[in-house]
Structure formats: structure tokens, C-alpha cells
Amino acid sequence: MAWINVCGVDDLQADSGVCALVAGQQVALFYMPKDGAVFAVHNYDPCGKANVLSRGLIGDIAGQPVVASPLYKQHFNLETGVCLEDETVCIPVYPVRIDGGNVQINMGEAL
Amino acid sequence: MKQTLVVIGNGMVGQHFLAGLAASPAKASYDMITFCEEPRAAYDRVHLSEFFAGKTAEDLSLVEDGFFATHGITIHLGDKVATIDREHKIVTSAKGVTVRYDKLVLATGSYPFVPPVPGHDRPQCLVYRTIEDLEAMQAAAKTGKVGAVVGGGLLGLEAAKALRDLGLETHIVEFAPRLMAVQIDEAGGAMLRRKIEALGVTVHTGRNTSLITDGERCVNKMCFADGEELETDVVLFSAGIRPRDDIARACGLEVGQRGGIVIDNQCKTSDPDIYAIGECALWNSMIFGLVAPGYAMARTVVADLAGETASFTGADMSTKLKLMGVDVASIGDAHAKTPGAMVYTYQNGASEVYKRLVVSADKKQLLGAVLVGEASGYGTLLQYCLNGIELPENPDALILPHRSDESVGLGPDALPASAQICSCYDVNKGAVCSAIEAGCTTINALKTETKAGTGCGGCVPLLKAVLNSELAKHGYEVNTDLCEHFPYTRQDLFNLIRVEEIKTFAELLEKHGKGRGCEVCKPTVGSILASQWNDYILSKEHLGLQDTNDTFLANMQKDGTYSVVPRITGGEISPDMLIALGQVGKKYQLYTKITGGQRVDLFGARVEQLPHIWKELIDAGFESGHAYGKSLRTVKSCVGSSWCRYGVDDSVGLAITLENRYKGLRSPHKIKFAVSGCTRECAEAQSKDIGVIATENGWNLYVCGNGGMKPRHADLFATGLDKETLIRYIDRLLSFYVRTADRLQRTSVWMENMEGGLDYLKAVVIDDKLGLCGQLEEQMQHVIDTYQCEWKTTLADEEKLKRFRHFINSDQADDAVVFVEERGQIRPANDEERKHFNRVEVA
Numbered sequence: 001m002a003w004i005n006v007c008g009v010d011d012l013q014a015d016s017g018v019c020a021l022v023a024g025q026q027v028a029l030f031y032m033p034k035d036g037a038v039f040a041v042h043n044y045d046p047c048g049k050a051n052v053l054s055r056g057l058i059g060d061i062a063g064q065p066v067v068a069s070p071l072y073k074q075h076f077n078l079e080t081g082v083c084l085e086d087e088t089v090c091i092p093v094y095p096v097r098i099d100g101g102n103v104q105i106n107m108g109e110a111l
Numbered sequence: 112m113k114q115t116l117v118v119i120g121n122g123m124v125g126q127h128f129l130a131g132l133a134a135s136p137a138k139a140s141y142d143m144i145t146f147c148e149e150p151r152a153a154y155d156r157v158h159l160s161e162f163f164a165g166k167t168a169e170d171l172s173l174v175e176d177g178f179f180a181t182h183g184i185t186i187h188l189g190d191k192v193a194t195i196d197r198e199h200k201i202v203t204s205a206k207g208v209t210v211r212y213d214k215l216v217l218a219t220g221s222y223p224f225v226p227p228v229p230g231h232d233r234p235q236c237l238v239y240r241t242i243e244d245l246e247a248m249q250a251a252a253k254t255g256k257v258g259a260v261v262g263g264g265l266l267g268l269e270a271a272k273a274l275r276d277l278g279l280e281t282h283i284v285e286f287a288p289r290l291m292a293v294q295i296d297e298a299g300g301a302m303l304r305r306k307i308e309a310l311g312v313t314v315h316t317g318r319n320t321s322l323i324t325d326g327e328r329c330v331n332k333m334c335f336a337d338g339e340e341l342e343t344d345v346v347l348f349s350a351g352i353r354p355r356d357d358i359a360r361a362c363g364l365e366v367g368q369r370g371g372i373v374i375d376n377q378c379k380t381s382d383p384d385i386y387a388i389g390e391c392a393l394w395n396s397m398i399f400g401l402v403a404p405g406y407a408m409a410r411t412v413v414a415d416l417a418g419e420t421a422s423f424t425g426a427d428m429s430t431k432l433k434l435m436g437v438d439v440a441s442i443g444d445a446h447a448k449t450p451g452a453m454v455y456t457y458q459n460g461a462s463e464v465y466k467r468l469v470v471s472a473d474k475k476q477l478l479g480a481v482l483v484g485e486a487s488g489y490g491t492l493l494q495y496c497l498n499g500i501e502l503p504e505n506p507d508a509l510i511l512p513h514r515s516d517e518s519v520g521l522g523p524d525a526l527p528a529s530a531q532i533c534s535c536y537d538v539n540k541g542a543v544c545s546a547i548e549a550g551c552t553t554i555n556a557l558k559t560e561t562k563a564g565t566g567c568g569g570c571v572p573l574l575k576a577v578l579n580s581e582l583a584k585h586g587y588e589v590n591t592d593l594c595e596h597f598p599y600t601r602q603d604l605f606n607l608i609r610v611e612e613i614k615t616f617a618e619l620l621e622k623h624g625k626g627r628g629c630e631v632c633k634p635t636v637g638s639i640l641a642s643q644w645n646d647y648i649l650s651k652e653h654l655g656l657q658d659t660n661d662t663f664l665a666n667m668q669k670d671g672t673y674s675v676v677p678r679i680t681g682g683e684i685s686p687d688m689l690i691a692l693g694q695v696g697k698k699y700q701l702y703t704k705i706t707g708g709q710r711v712d713l714f715g716a717r718v719e720q721l722p723h724i725w726k727e728l729i730d731a732g733f734e735s736g737h738a739y740g741k742s743l744r745t746v747k748s749c750v751g752s753s754w755c756r757y758g759v760d761d762s763v764g765l766a767i768t769l770e771n772r773y774k775g776l777r778s779p780h781k782i783k784f785a786v787s788g789c790t791r792e793c794a795e796a797q798s799k800d801i802g803v804i805a806t807e808n809g810w811n812l813y814v815c816g817n818g819g820m821k822p823r824h825a826d827l828f829a830t831g832l833d834k835e836t837l838i839r840y841i842d843r844l845l846s847f848y849v850r851t852a853d854r855l856q857r858t859s860v861w862m863e864n865m866e867g868g869l870d871y872l873k874a875v876v877i878d879d880k881l882g883l884c885g886q887l888e889e890q891m892q893h894v895i896d897t898y899q900c901e902w903k904t905t906l907a908d909e910e911k912l913k914r915f916r917h918f919i920n921s922d923q924a925d926d927a928v929v930f931v932e933e934r935g936q937i938r939p940a941n942d943e944e945r946k947h948f949n950r951v952e953v954a
Contacts, residue, residue, distance in 0.1 A: 060626050
């Protein structure tokens with residue numbers, strides 16, 4: 001599958017999240033400029049049942065990059081999508097990269 | 112093949128036994144049959160007098176609806192067992208029902224003792240035991256005016272309450288020189304007597320009734336041995352109980368010299384297939400006339416039938432009850448009969464409180480206690496007594512009134528392993544400690560493992576104290592770090608930020624933390640930075656620190672939409688402003704509701720609508736209400752002296768001044784104020800963090816109250832203040848709170864956890880004990896001087912507005928946000944309703 005240009009790096013929010021519409025899916029994009037890292041997961045919070053994850057706080061728990069749901073504060077690992085509070089819950093994670101000034105996502109390989 | 116188990120008697124204890132067996136694995140082995148002499152199944156005899164206070168027989172019932180049918184138990188109502196044929200194991204009832212049993216349980220209870228006084232069987236000479244007895248009392252009370260209870264013990268006082276509730280002039284006649292002679296000492300009895308007489312009941316002690324005969328003004332006349340007389344319509348005997356052992360006696364079971372069916376520690380009678388429980392049973396030469404020991408016997412038999420080892424080994428006869436509104440409690444050796452026992456007494460004639468402690472000769476052990484008029488210390492004292500906990504150095508502290516902040520509660524270390532921590536799930540300290548040993552090092556883990564704290568939740572503070580104490584003992588350091596990124600408390604971080612003039616999270620993390628931060632430390636530091644420097648919270652370096660509500664300056668609701676709350680200072684709003692608000696609500700089709708803080712909440716705003724809504728609100732003259740922040744929310748007020756006939760001062764004016772002064776102040780948790788214009792307190796100021804009440808002498812300041820899950824009344828902090836002093840105190844107190852409180856700690860918990868509590872806080876704020884007041888006032892003045900309406904700032908910055916879209920790369924809205932209509936307004940669709948919409952499913 002091809003890499004899709006989603007937005008410019010300037011459109012991301014440092015140490016925070018935004019939501020992009022990619023191939024009909026809501027994708028939460030998180031940017032940690034200090035580490036040069038971008039993460040892409042689905043925007044839907046399966047615990048709170050709403051499209052809100054891009055508005056959660058990010059950080060790390062025991063070294064794993066995470067987003068905390070703004071509704072009920074469950075943590076999701078930004079690399080694997082697994083919920084730290086309940087390992088049976090997992091959200092889709094998408095490969096993402098910065099190419100020049102563009103943020104690109106590969107939707108075909110959702111984990 | 113099931114065995115047949117017959118229970119004779121369906122009183123409180125008989126029923127407790129049936130319910131216990133029905134819930135036990137042993138249930139499967141028995142067909143249960145019970146005989147109940149009364150026309151109704153078990154009811155609460157302990158609260159019998161409530162029948163006259165309006166409770167019905169149904170209210171008093173102890174049997175859940177359908178209990179007998181559900182558990183397949185046969186009950187013979189209005190029929191009693193007349194004979195037991197032990198040889199053939201057959202019981203025969205008065206109505207001729209015969210049943211063959213394998214096991215038999217006697218729960219026949221007791222009957223009221225009626226002294227053999229001549230005339231005891233005259234008309235309207237009654238007893239107090241069953242609902243039928245109560246009905247007879249009711250009938251007698253219709254024609255009579257006076258009632259006398261014979262017996263001034265526990266039951267006698269209950270019976271006196273019943274007579275008084277029936278509207279009779281009530282007398283208590285007691286043979287002993289004082290009331291409740293068995294449970295309480297002379298001085299306690301005297302205090303009890305005064306309190307009961309104050310309720311209009313005449314008490315006659317040291318009176319021996321020798322004859323009951325025709326009265327002149329009343330139906331009956333009681334003649335006493337000392338020559339005195341008492342005219343009364345109703346005579347109610349409540350002079351003790353006697354075990355009902357007649358059928359046991361008739362079939363040759365062993366009974367005591369003065370009655371009672373002899374039982375062993377398994378509650379077995381002299382026939383191993385027959386048990387006896389409750390007031391009919393005689394254990395170790397004792398009859399137990401309280402319900403708790405009867406229940407303990409019932410549990411013992413259930414366990415025995417289930418093949419478990421269980422023993423009844425006597426019962427604590429401590430009691431606590433409320434008699435006619437008077438608290439009375441008796442624990443252990445109330446009469447100091449133990450050799451060498453010493454006594455502490457506290458007597459307060461003004462408030463009619465009497466307390467007595469009986470301690471061992473070395474003052475280490477509590478042997479007994481009497482409490483009259485105030486019995487709140489009963490639980491703690493009972494723990495000391497039952498568990499043999501060593502008393503504090505000055506045992507009298509346990510009965511002296513609590514002054515200021517001294518605490519005489521039991522610390523977790525003082526409790527023995529057997530002490531019950533959670534009463535809902537009967538979890539003792541030993542079980543909690545074992546769970547901690549096994550690796551439960553958090554409250555949640557303990558809850559999951561032991562169930563403690565998952566019922567009413569009232570024991571959670573104690574559970575936490577036990578956990579911390581145990582962890583400390585095991586060499587764990589109790590971790591007070593904010594989170595894994597900062598090895599500091601919130602207060603430490605506040606000081607670091609202030610002293611080192613740190614302006615950003617990145618700088619703080621670089622100097623004092625590690626990792627990337629998390630949803631705990633980021634908002635905490637964001638809040639501290641805002642309290643200290645008060646920069647715009649959405650500036651680039653602060654944005655990622657804010658909780659979602661702060662980042663979008665609105666309150667996220669369950670479906671991801673937001674609610675909008677403009678400030679309405681003091682709850683005062685003009686018709687034009689109300690219309691403007693209504694027009695915005697209508698235009699954006701928002702759900703509109705009045706809040707508890709006297710303002711209006713507009714729900715259902717999509718993230719992309721927020722700037723448009725706020726543009727209109729600001730144009731109409733509104734500003735941000737900071738409902739999204741851990742910050743000052745509202746200053747509620749009553750209408751005050753401007754309009755109210757009773758108003759003493761201008762509460763609305765002061766509320767507006769205070770709200771404008773502290774608006775935007777970021778703090779460890781939300782802060783609520785209220786101002787009342789007189790002591791009628793219509794603004795409910797005493798339930799707020801800061802409450803102000805007008806008096807003739809000036810403003811009274813109350814602090815550290817809150818509503819919510821665990822409501823707390825605010826404490827009176829200072830009285831008769833002028834406005835300038837009032838504001839100075841609030842400035843200092845809030846600055847001190849912002850500096851020293853933990854994350855998400857309301858002012859109430861902050862003060863309660865502070866060593867020295869309210870007095871310390873007064874010393875800091877009023878007397879400037881720490882020499883900090885100048886700094887605290889400056890800190891507040893800086894926040895006031897740098898206030899900005901965050902929405903006004905945001906609307907002026909195109910770059911900031913970019914974030915107020917659902918998609919960064921599309922103008923579409925979130926198609927999962929779906930509303931339905933209810934009562935003429937919108938609300939989020941529920942799961943069921945959503946099925947009717949074709950939402951795009953997650954891949």
C-alpha cells in the first residue's frame with residue numbers, strides 16, 4: 001500500500017495531538033518534537049465510545065509512549081495500540097513517517 | 112436423600128437461622144419445615160415500639176418477600192408444636208400436624224415475666240412482646256389516660272416509649288434504686304433518669320408493687336410496699352424474660368434450675384439431634400436476652416450442620432441504643448466489679464452527658480464503660496475493650512469532649528489482627544495484612560483481593576492507613592512522588608518553580624525530572640505555572656500540558672462534544688444578557704441547563720463551533736467562566752439587602768467583587784465560593800471552600816467546606832470582618848492553598864491533612880506565624896493583575912484557532928456525534944438509538 005500525504009509537519013501540535021481524516025478513517029496524530037517522533041492511532045476511544053483520542057494528553061508510562069483518553073483516562077500504547085489498563089482492548093495503529101515537510105500514513109498496514 | 116429439619120419458632124433468631132441455612136451449602140441436604148405460633152412470620156421485636164410511631168407489621172417484618180417459597184421452606188403459621196416424641200423423632204402440633212424430623216432446632220424464645228402480685232391478671236394489665244400485645248395496648252389507650260410500666264430496664268424503657276407514643280401520661284415503676292440497673296452505674300442512672308423525666312415520663316425507683324386493685328380515677332390502682340399508690344389505666348409488665356422451655360422439659364431434655372434448655376458450645380441439647388438457640392437456650396448457666404448472641408447461636412448451628420467446626424463461646428453483652436431520643440451505651444464491666452479496677456468519670460450537667468470508663472489497675476486495659484447522653488465513642492471504646500488494645504497514656508482523653516484538633520481515634524497499628532476494618536464484607540485487619548503480604552500494595556489491589564472498601568466505602572480511609580502503615584513496616588517507603596517523572600510532591604515542585612523561576616514544563620523536566628511526562632504531572636505543572644506566572648495557558652510551551660477541557664476552553668461531555676459556560680458573576684444577569692445567551696443557545700441548537708453555581712450551561716457544542724459561539728458571547732459582553740479549569744468556579748449569592756426584607760448586607764455586590772477578583776486563578780482543584788446576606792444562609796455558603804455570611808457586626812468568614820461525594824461543613828474562620836480584612840484573609844488563604852495543597856486536593860482535605868488543622872491555618876493567615884503573608888498577598892495580586900479572558904485572547908490569534916476543527920485536513924464534522932430530541936432539547940443518542948444510524952465503523 002502507498003504512503004498517503006496527510007498534512008504538513010507544521011499542522012501538527014508539539015507534544016499534543018490533532019485528528020486527520022485519512023481514507024475515511026479518523027486518525028489521531030501525536031507529535032513529540034524532542035524525540036522527533038510522530039505516532040498515528042485511530043481516533044476512536046473504545047472505552048469512552050467517542051472519537052476523542054487526539055484530544056488526550058500524551059507522555060510515557062514506564063518508557064512506553066502513551067495517550068491518556070480525555071474521557072476516562074485509560075492509557076493506550078502509541079506503538080502497539082494496547083490499552084494499559086485492559087490488555088484485551090487494542091486500538092488500530094498506523095505506520096507514519098515524516099517525508100520532507102509532509103506527514104505520511106500507510107493505511108494498508110494497520111496493526 | 113434429603114433429611115428433614117424442623118425449626119420450632121419463627122421469631123428473630125429462628126428466622127436468622129433459616130436465612131443462614133438457606134444461604135449455606137448445607138441447604139441442599141435438608142427439607143426445612145418451621146412452626147410459627149404467631150399469625151405472622153418473624154418480625155423485628157427490637158424495634159417494636161416503632162409500631163406506635165407509625166410502622167406497620169409489614170414494615171417490621173424480617174422476612175423478604177417470597178423467602179419461604181424461594182427456598183422451598185414449609186411454614187405452619189398460627190400453629191405451635193405441642194409435643195416432641197424423641198424416641199420416634201416426631202413432633203405434633205396443636206392443630207394436629209405431625210412431622211418426622213432428622214434434626215430439630217428449638218427457637219421458642221422467651222415470655223415476659225409477670226410478677227405474682229395479687230391483681231396482676233386484672234383488665235388492662237398487659238405485657239409487651241408481640242404485635243398482638245401492642246394491639247391490646249392500643250385498644251386500652253383509647254379509653255385510658257395513664258399508663259405505668261413495671262420494670263425500668265432496657266425493655267421497660269422501650270415499653271415506656273410505646274406508652275408515651277400512645278399519648279398516655281407515662282410512669283416507670285422500678286424495684287431497683289435506679290434505671291437500667293444491670294447495664295449502668297448509679298450516676299449514669301441518675302443522669303438517664305433526669306433526661307427521661309425531662310421528656311415528661313415520671314420515674315418511680317425503689318418501688319415494690321404489692322397489690323393491683325380497682326382505681327378511683329383510673330381502671331387500676333397500684334399499691335406499693337411503702338404505702339404509696341399510683342392510679343393508672345394500663346399496667347404494662349416489662350420486668351424481664353423467662354425462657355420458654357416447656358416442650359423441652361416435657362420430652363425430657365435437660366433444663367436449668369431456673370429454666371432454660373441446656374446447650375453445649377455447638378448449641379446441642381442433651382439430645383444430639385436437637386439444638387436450641389436464642390432466648391430459650393441456657394449456655395454456661397446464662398440466658399442471653401439480646402438478639403446478637405441469639406444470631407451467633409444460629410450461625411453456629413448452620414456451620415455445624417454444614418460440617419464446619421464452629422462454637423458458640425458466649426457473647427459480648429455490650430449494648431448501645433437510643434431510648435426516647437437518649438443515647439445510652441454500656442460496655443463490658445460497667446460496674447467496675449473486676450478487682451483493682453479504676454474508674455474515670457466525666458459528667459457534664461449542662462449538656463446532660465455522663466461517661467464512665469472502667470480500666471485495669473495498671474491503666475492499660477479498658478474493662479468497661481457507661482455512656483449516657485452521648486455515645487459516639489462507643490465503637491472506639493468497644494474496640495479497645497474487645498481486642499485488649501493498650502490504652503493511651505491518659506485514658507480519660509477517650510471520654511473528654513473533643514476540643515480543637517486533638518484526635519483520640521485509634522491508629523492502624525493499635526488495632527489487633529481481629530479488628531474489623533470493613534463491616535460490609537466483614538474483613539478484619541489480619542485479612543488485609545495477609546493481602547498486603549501477598550503483594551497488594553495499592554488500595555485498588557486490596558479492594559479486588561479482599562472486597563474491603565467495596566461496600567459503603569466508609570472504611571477506605573482506615574484501609575489506606577493500614578496499607579501505608581504495613582508498607583512502611585515492610586520497609587517500603589511510602590511513595591509521595593507526584594508520578595514516575597518527578598520524585599517530588601506538588602508542594603516541592605511549586606517551591607522549585609517559584610525559587611528557580613522556572614517558566615516551562617520542558618525546563619522543569621530537564622532540571623528535575625525524567626522521561627516525557629504524563630497526564631498526571633503535565634496538568635499539575637501547568638496549573639502551578641499558571642498560579643505562579645499566569646501566562647496564557649494555550650501558548651505553545653503550555654498547550655500540551657493542559658487537560659482536554661483546558662486545551663479547548665470548554666468541558667468535554669461523554670460523546671466528545673463540549674459544554675460552554677460564560678461567567679455570570681454572583682449569579683446576576685440582565686434580561687438583555689439572558690436574551691443574548693438564549694439567542695446563542697438557539698442558533699447553535701444547544702441543550703441549555705441552569706447550573707448549581709447560578710449560571711447557564713450550554714451543551715452539545717462541536718469543537719469547530721466553539722470559536723463561533725464564543726465570538727458571539729464575547730460580542731454580547733460575556734467572558735470565560737473558567738468552568739473547564741481547576742480554578743475559581745462561581746461565587747453564589749442570595750439577593751441580599753438590596754431586595755430581601757431580612758438582608759443585612761449587600762451579598763450580591765460582595766459576590767461580584769470576589770468573583771471578579773479571583774476569576775482565572777488556577778489552583779490544585781476547583782474552588783467554589785458563596786456569599787449570604789444574612790444568617791438565614793440562602794446562598795449555602797457553609798458548603799463552600801470560601802463562604803461569607805453577613806452579620807450586624809460585619810462579615811463572617813467560613814473556610815474549607817464542600818458538597819459533592821463527601822460533603823463537609825465549612826469551619827468558622829473569623830467573624831465581624833470589614834470588607835478589606837475579609838479580602839486580605841481570602842487572598843492569603845487561597846495563595847497558601849495554591850502553594851501547599853496536593854494535586855486534586857480540595858480545601859477541605861487540605862486543611863484536614865494539615866498538622867494543626869484549622870488553628871494552624873488561622874495562625875498562618877491571621878497571625879502571620881510563618882511571616883509569609885506579604886508574599887502570599889503579592890502572589891495573589893500578580894494573578895489578579897495578569898487576568899485575561901482566555902477566550903478573548905484565543906479568538907484574537909488565528910494560529911490558535913486552527914486547532915478548533917475536528918480534522919486538521921478536512922472541514923467535515925465528526926459523524927459519530929448524533930443527537931436525539933428529549934423534552935424539546937437535544938441529547939446524545941444512546942447505544943440503542945445509534946443502531947438506527949449508519950455510523951462508519953472503525954476498521
